[in-house]
Amino acid sequence: MGKNNTPDFLPGTLEMLILRTLSFGPQHGYGIAQHIQQVSRDALKIGEGSLYPALQRLLLNDYVVAEWGASENNRRARFYRITAAGRRQLAQEKRSFDSLIAAIARVMEAT
Amino acid sequence: MKLWNRLHHLVRRRSMERELKEEMSAHSALAEDRLRRDGMNSEQAHSAASRAFGNTTLALEDSRNAWAIRWLDELLQDCRFALRKMRRAPGTVVLAVLSLVVAFVPSVTLFSAMDRILLTPIPVSAPDEIVRVMFRDARPNADHPFELVSYPEFRDLRRSLSSVSGLAYQQQQGVITALNGQRELLWAQLVSDNYFDVLGVTIQPGIAFSQDRPNLIISHGLWMREFGGRSDILGQILPIFGQRFAIGGVAAPDFVGTDKLLTADLWIPVETWLQLEPQYRTMMERRDDREGIIWGRLRAGVQPEQVSAEVNGVVKGELSPNSPVLDRNLTGFAYAELAERERGGKVITAIGVFILAVLLAVACANVAGILLAQAEERRQETAIRQALGATRARLIRASLVESIMLSLFAAAIGLACARTLMNLLPGLLPALPIPIHFEFSIGPDVWLYVISLVCVSALFFGLIPAWRGSRPDLLTGLRRDFAVSILHAHIPIRSILIVAQVAAAEVLLFSAGLIFSSLSTLRQVDPGFDPSRPVAIATLVPTTEEGVPIQIDCEPILERLARIVGVRRVAYGWSVPLSGSIGYTVRLETPGQEPREILGGRAGPAFFSTLGVPFLAGRDLQDSDRQAVLVNATLARQLDPSGRVIGREIRLDGAIRQIVGVFHDAASGSVRDPVRPRAISLQPSRSAGEITFAIEVPGDPAAYVALLSSGLVAAHPGSTVMNSKTLRQLYEDSFFAERTATKAFYGLGLLSLLLTATGLYGISTALFARRSKEFAIRLALGAAPYQIMGLVLRGAVILTAGGLVLGLAIAIPIADLITSKVSGFSAWSMTALGLSCAIVITAAMAAAAHPVHRVLRIQPNDVLRSE
Numbered sequence: 001m002g003k004n005n006t007p008d009f010l011p012g013t014l015e016m017l018i019l020r021t022l023s024f025g026p027q028h029g030y031g032i033a034q035h036i037q038q039v040s041r042d043a044l045k046i047g048e049g050s051l052y053p054a055l056q057r058l059l060l061n062d063y064v065v066a067e068w069g070a071s072e073n074n075r076r077a078r079f080y081r082i083t084a085a086g087r088r089q090l091a092q093e094k095r096s097f098d099s100l101i102a103a104i105a106r107v108m109e110a111t
Numbered sequence: 112m113k114l115w116n117r118l119h120h121l122v123r124r125r126s127m128e129r130e131l132k133e134e135m136s137a138h139s140a141l142a143e144d145r146l147r148r149d150g151m152n153s154e155q156a157h158s159a160a161s162r163a164f165g166n167t168t169l170a171l172e173d174s175r176n177a178w179a180i181r182w183l184d185e186l187l188q189d190c191r192f193a194l195r196k197m198r199r200a201p202g203t204v205v206l207a208v209l210s211l212v213v214a215f216v217p218s219v220t221l222f223s224a225m226d227r228i229l230l231t232p233i234p235v236s237a238p239d240e241i242v243r244v245m246f247r248d249a250r251p252n253a254d255h256p257f258e259l260v261s262y263p264e265f266r267d268l269r270r271s272l273s274s275v276s277g278l279a280y281q282q283q284q285g286v287i288t289a290l291n292g293q294r295e296l297l298w299a300q301l302v303s304d305n306y307f308d309v310l311g312v313t314i315q316p317g318i319a320f321s322q323d324r325p326n327l328i329i330s331h332g333l334w335m336r337e338f339g340g341r342s343d344i345l346g347q348i349l350p351i352f353g354q355r356f357a358i359g360g361v362a363a364p365d366f367v368g369t370d371k372l373l374t375a376d377l378w379i380p381v382e383t384w385l386q387l388e389p390q391y392r393t394m395m396e397r398r399d400d401r402e403g404i405i406w407g408r409l410r411a412g413v414q415p416e417q418v419s420a421e422v423n424g425v426v427k428g429e430l431s432p433n434s435p436v437l438d439r440n441l442t443g444f445a446y447a448e449l450a451e452r453e454r455g456g457k458v459i460t461a462i463g464v465f466i467l468a469v470l471l472a473v474a475c476a477n478v479a480g481i482l483l484a485q486a487e488e489r490r491q492e493t494a495i496r497q498a499l500g501a502t503r504a505r506l507i508r509a510s511l512v513e514s515i516m517l518s519l520f521a522a523a524i525g526l527a528c529a530r531t532l533m534n535l536l537p538g539l540l541p542a543l544p545i546p547i548h549f550e551f552s553i554g555p556d557v558w559l560y561v562i563s564l565v566c567v568s569a570l571f572f573g574l575i576p577a578w579r580g581s582r583p584d585l586l587t588g589l590r591r592d593f594a595v596s597i598l599h600a601h602i603p604i605r606s607i608l609i610v611a612q613v614a615a616a617e618v619l620l621f622s623a624g625l626i627f628s629s630l631s632t633l634r635q636v637d638p639g640f641d642p643s644r645p646v647a648i649a650t651l652v653p654t655t656e657e658g659v660p661i662q663i664d665c666e667p668i669l670e671r672l673a674r675i676v677g678v679r680r681v682a683y684g685w686s687v688p689l690s691g692s693i694g695y696t697v698r699l700e701t702p703g704q705e706p707r708e709i710l711g712g713r714a715g716p717a718f719f720s721t722l723g724v725p726f727l728a729g730r731d732l733q734d735s736d737r738q739a740v741l742v743n744a745t746l747a748r749q750l751d752p753s754g755r756v757i758g759r760e761i762r763l764d765g766a767i768r769q770i771v772g773v774f775h776d777a778a779s780g781s782v783r784d785p786v787r788p789r790a791i792s793l794q795p796s797r798s799a800g801e802i803t804f805a806i807e808v809p810g811d812p813a814a815y816v817a818l819l820s821s822g823l824v825a826a827h828p829g830s831t832v833m834n835s836k837t838l839r840q841l842y843e844d845s846f847f848a849e850r851t852a853t854k855a856f857y858g859l860g861l862l863s864l865l866l867t868a869t870g871l872y873g874i875s876t877a878l879f880a881r882r883s884k885e886f887a888i889r890l891a892l893g894a895a896p897y898q899i900m901g902l903v904l905r906g907a908v909i910l911t912a913g914g915l916v917l918g919l920a921i922a923i924p925i926a927d928l929i930t931s932k933v934s935g936f937s938a939w940s941m942t943a944l945g946l947s948c949a950i951v952i953t954a955a956m957a958a959a960a961h962p963v964h965r966v967l968r969i970q971p972n973d974v975l976r977s978e
Contacts, residue, residue, distance in 0.1 A: 030141040048138060048163070049170040052131065056177035059114050071137075073144055078134045103301060 014046070014054045015063075016097060019082055019090040022064060028077035029055065055080060061088050120178040120274055122327075131174055137930030139164050145632060172954040183824025185505075186512065193513035201318060203485055207478045208521045210869040211568065214474035215949055218467045218564060220532050223557045225463050228371050229456030230556070233449060234363045236311030240409045242275070242418055244268065245447035246401070246426070246441040258441060259401040262381065265303070270406070274418045275407030279309035280381060282403045283373065286351050287654055287831060290337045294654075294831060297333075299377035300368055301384050307362070309408045310369070314952050317345050317360020321379050325666040327351070327357035328378040333363045351379065353659025354387040369404070369449065369494030383952070390660075390799075407445065418445035448486045471564070475572035476608050478517070480873030483573065486510075487880040493580060506581035514573025518565045522728055526553070605770060606910055609870045614913020614921065617951050621922045623856030624943025630849040640688050641723030642842035647724075647812040648687065649819045649835035650803045658827035662799040665715065668826045672806055675818055680807040682721040685794050686712030687803050689845045690834075697790065700762040701750065709746060711763070713794035721805045722838065729757040732793050740768035741792060746788035747773045763790055767912030802833075812837040864951065867914070868958035871907050875962035878906055883969065891971035899966045907959035916950060922947075 021027060021035045035109035047092045058064045071077040082090070098104075120127055139160045140669035146156035164170075165380065197204045205826050235241060246258040260268070262280065269278040280303040285895060288295055307319040307328070314328060316830055327349065336345050347358050356379065385392050395402055422443025486493070493506065653663040665683045672681045696709035719741065720731045727744055740763065747756045747770075756770050768790070774788040794802070802822060808815045820832040836844070879886075925939040 006574045028137070028141070030138045033138075034145075047165055048135065049165045049173065052135065052170050053177050055171035056174040060113060060120075060523075061175055062116065072140060073141075075137055075140055075144070076133075077141065078130070 012093065013097065014050060014057055016090065016093040017044070017046075018051075018054060018058065018080075019063060019086050019093070022082040023087065023090060024082055026069075026079040026081040028069075028079050030071075030077070032080070045072060058086070061085070061089075114180075117178055117180050119185075121180065127178075128171070128175065131171060135164070135170065136168060177890060185508075189509045189512040190516065192509060196513060197516070200485065202483055204520075206869055206872065207517050208524065209867060210474045210477045211483075211518060212524050212528065214467075214471045214568075214867050215521055215561075215564065216528045216532065217862070218471060219525055219529035219553075219557065219561060221463055221467060223529070223533065223553055225456075225857040226554060226556045226560075229460050230366060231371075232453050233369060233371070234312060234365045235369075235449060238449040238453060239447055241310065241447060241449050241892050242407045242409060242415045242445040244405045244407055244418060244422055244443070244445045246422075247444040248440050249442050250440050257444070260403045260405050261398050261401045262395045262403055263398050265403050265405050265927075268422065268425055269303070270505070272407065272418065272421055274413045274421050276410050277305050277309040278405060278407045279303045279306040280403050280405050281306060281369065282381070283375070284379075284384075286377065286379075287652070288377075289350050289656075294500055294656075294829070296831065296833075297377055298373070298375045299327075299379050301381040302378050304380050304382065309406055310407075312366050313363045314360035315363065316342065317358070317863070319360060321359055324357055325355065325383045326357040327380070328360050328362050329358055330362055330367055330376045331364040332367065332374075333376040339836055341442050349377075351377070352388065353655060356383075357453065369406070415445045415447055419443045436791040461535050463851070470570055470866075472571065473608055473612055473870075476913070477866060477873050478572040479575055480605055480870060480877060482514070483579065484873060484877035484880045486576045486951050487877065489580070497581075500723045502561065505583045507577045511569065511573050512576035512582060514569040514577070515565065517573075518569040522565045529553075540795070546948065562732075605870070605874065608804070609867065609874065609910045610865040610913040610917060612863055612870055613911055613951060613955065614918035615917060616860055616867050616954075617947055618919025618921050618925075619856055619860035619863055620947035620950055621918070621926075621943055623853055623860050624946055625926070625940060626849060626856055627853045628940070628943060630846060630853060633782055633846060633849060636782045637846075637940060638689060638782050638842060639724060639774070639775050640719075640838070641725075642839050644723040644807065644838055644959040645812045646721060646805050646807050646838045647815040647819050647835070648803055648805045648838065648841065649816070649823055649824045650687075650801050650833045651827065652801045652831040652833065653827050654830055660799055661827075662797055663796070663802075663827060663830075664803075665794075665802065667798045668804065668823065671826050672804060672819065675806070675808050675815070675822060678806050678815075679809065680717070680721050682715055682718040683794065683802050683804050684714035684718030685800075685802060686714055686791055687841070688722065688724070689782070689841055698787075699790070700765075712789060714741070714791050715794045715796070718794070718805065719777075719791070721807055722918030724777050725775040727773045727775060731772055732791075736771060736793050736795040738767065738769055739771040741772045741774055741791040742770050743774055743786070743789045743791075744776045745786050746790060749788055752788035754964075761790070768792060789971050800831075801845045812839075815862070860947075860950075864954045866949075868954050871910065871955055872961065873956040874910070875903055875907050875959045879903055879962040879965055886966065887969050887971045890969060896966055899969075900963045903963045903966060904959055907955060911952060911955040915951060918951070919944075919948075 016034050018032055021032050024035075027035065029048070029051055033048070033051055036044050036046055048103045055064070055066075058080075059066060063085060064080045064082055066078050066080050068076060142163060143156045144161040146159055147153065151159065170755055212433075219710070232238070232361075236466060245260060248256055250257060260280075265278070265280045269280075272278055280301075282301045284299050284301050286299045288297055294528075304320050307314060317328070319328060319889075320326060327348070329344075334340055334344065342661075344358050345360065348355050349358055350356070362378070367376075409415070409418070420443070423446060424443075426441055426443055496506065497503075595970065651662075651663075651668075654660050669681045669683065672678060694710055696708040696710050698706055699709045700706045714732060716734050716736075717731050727747075732739055732741060740761070742750070742756065742761075744754070747754045750756050750759065750761070754773065758772060759770050759771065760767055762768070804819065806812075806815060806819055816835050816837060820835040823832050882902075886902070889894070889899060922944060926944060
């Protein structure tokens with residue numbers, strides 16, 4: 001239960017992507033999903049069923065904080081902002097992700 | 112931080128979920144806006160956005176899971192589930208809780224009593240260095256192997272002992288004081304000025320016994336009770352028998368004297384006391400009036416034996432020459448009583464806790480039996496849960512939660528009962544002339560004990576049923592196949608326990624019967640007066656309103672009492688039979704015999720006749736009998752074997768008296784005391800000190816008890832009246848110990864009977880649960896119901912019979928022993944034996960009745976169809 005909410009991602013990567021998105025500035029849930037989709041050129045589509053549990057986990061760990069505000073077309077929306085702890089977590093996750101990718105690449109490119 | 116966030120979520124759960132829902136719908140709205148901008152119409156945009164979002168409920172559920180404290184959620188679930196299960200089987204719950212309560216109530220009550228009396232140390236410093244000094248009568252068969260110390264002896268010892276750095280004196284003394292305008296009787300201790308220094312008890316606030324004016328120390332309890340803990344009490348005046356004492360200080364909070372049961376509220380320096388109350392001096396200066404307890408503080412490196420030896424030397428060398436009553440048989444004896452008591456208290460507590468643990472283990476075994484039977488009946492339900500994916504750990508936990516809840520219910524009821532019992536206990540004691548303030552409270556130690564009791568017992572009775580009940584065998588469980596059962600064979604240890612319980616119940620009930628019969632035997636002892644006479648008595652302690660003792664004239668009081676409607680006869684006297692005190696001794700000199708000590712006493716005119724004391728010869732005392740004396744039959748026989756002593760003259764304490772009457776040997780202290788020679792002289796009409804009035808009335812004397820006391824108070828306002836009761840009550844109160852013991856043993860016997868019954872019920876129910884299908888088949892094949900009932904009953908009968916045999920094997924030798932010692936006892940002990948067996952058998956059969964009765968309700972078709 002609740003262990004495998006992001007079947008398309010390696011565990012933990014969704015949180016990393018969200019933190020990365022938020023490192024550019026506060027954003028609401030829809031904005032985060034849109035941003036990831038656009039930047040990945042539609043390769044990564046975040047289902048809301050994964051997005052919101054992931055956001056809750058980030059809130060629980062104090063990596064982000066949330067407050068209500070108005071969206072660009074004046075709808076009430078909840079904006080997430082990354083915290084200092086969140087930035088530290090992002091840096092650490094990026095490091096381990098990089099080493100993982102490098103390791104996978106070495107395996108794949110070995111002749 | 113994470114846990115804090117989770118707890119915060121738990122508290123704000125509803126509002127946080129509402130926000131999440133709102134956020135999700137905002138998300139869909141933003142997506143819809145976008146789709147509309149891209150050219151879709153509203154309807155298409157809405158359904159596309161909803162499709163993209165997916166299952167909202169699932170998203171919500173997953174988000175919620177991110178926050179949840181899973182174990183707490185599951186625990187709450189388990190609790191709810193356990194409550195539901197309990198509601199479905201209230202009978203089992205009541206039975207299980209009841210058998211636990213039966214073990215919890217004595218556990219909690221006894222433990223808190225032991226905690227208060229045995230475990231809490233007396234707040235003295237270094238108790239190992241404090242020795243109690245007393246005299247030992249070295250002769251074999253000595254009446255009093257240990258003797259207290261008189262005040263003059265104490266002074267000698269204090270002067271001469273070098274092995275102790277200080278020697279302190281203490282003597283119990285009832286006093287009358289005036290508190291908040293009310294006269295009150297209190298226990299005080301007359302102590303030497305160094306008392307608190309020797310014991311190392313702190314005085315806070317205040318200081319111990321300053322020299323400048325008469326002062327005393329009060330207990331912390333009295334300070335709280337009567338002065339509300341006010342800080343301005345130092346120097347306040349507390350009148351004792353009308354004498355003005357200043358409060359010099361308050362003793363350390365837990366200090367109530369060196370005895371935790373006979374507590375004291377005041378400490379008065381003995382020298383000050385003797386100056387202000389000179390009438391006590393004569394008594395306290397008597398060397399043979401040994402009423403003092405003395406404590407010494409050992410010098411560094413000195414052992415108690417050295418003190419004993421030194422006291423010995425003083426007794427042989429210094430005390431004896433001065434002592435008018437020469438007692439060459441006394442030797443010194445010193446030992447570290449307080450430290451020994453502390454150590455002994457721990458040992459007794461450990462033994463007590465062990466016995467209570469055995470009781471608890473028995474109760475737990477019974478509950479385990481009941482739960483096992485229940486687990487058997489719930490096998491299908493368990494199998495369904497397992498089929499739905501419940502892990503074994505989860506099932507065990509759910510089952511343990513249920514056990515803990517049972518245990519908690521039992522603990523709550525047990526605590527409430529124990530509390531009530533503790534509040535009732537002081538009321539069960541016979542009314543004491545001076546109340547003892549003994550607070551029974553449930554302190555932190557007791558709470559800790561109760562909590563561990565709950566946890567340990569829940570594990571003890573819950574683990575095995577939980578373990579066995581959760582055994583993963585789905586198929587057989589779902590099919591309810593009777594060939595495989597969690598109960599397997601009989602558990603021999605439970606059977607042994609039941610046998611032991613039956614035996615214990617049998618022995619206890621038999622003992623209760625024996626004590627009851629010994630009470631009846633005591634009742635056959637002639638108390639020396641007629642308790643059935645319609646007489647009410649009350650004791651007057653004459654003082655002024657301020658509590659100053661005064662001399663009174665009894666005659667006007669007699670006239671006043673005689674005017675109460677219906678009163679036939681009035682009398683006063685000092686020596687009351689069965690009053691618990693044997694009174695004082697006088698020196699008897701008769702021609703041709705060694706002078707010796709006999710019991711003395713005083714009675715007013717016709718006092719003994721009013722109490723119904725029969726006269727064997729001569730007459731009762733009269734007004735004019737200044738020189739006359741009454742003797743009891745024992746003394747009369749000693750004076751003259753033929754008993755003809757009327758008119759003879761004897762010398763009592765130096766004064767010549769003439770015997771005018773011989774009265775029947777009346778018990779003095781209690782009917783258990785051996786009768787001693789006794790001489791009663793005339794109580795003068797004018798006297799000081801306590802005096803007892805008796806009125807003979809028509810009909811029920813109980814109605815006159817209050818009239819008598821109010822009459823006495825009206826005659827001397829300010830005086831205190833104690834012990835007002837009827838002659839019958841006086842007689843009954845003297846059997847208090849036997850009556851209490853009978854009640855206690857019956858209580859214990861019934862308790863173990865209840866335990867046995869629940870145990871038997873558990874075993875019979877389990878047997879029924881295990882074999883119900885077999886029974887159904889047998890019935891279908893034509894067996895008669897009574898045959899099946901016999902099968903169920905057989906187990907209970909065998910266990911009960913085994914227990915009875917074991918119980919009788921223990922009880923009969925006891926009965927034999929007592930019968931050989933006490934004549935006329937055998938009839939009684941046979942009755943007690945038969946009665947206890949009958950009670951045990953009845954209880955056992957009652958316990959097995961329910962499962963046996965269920966046989967009648969077996970419908971073979973229904974049971975077999977459910978296969």
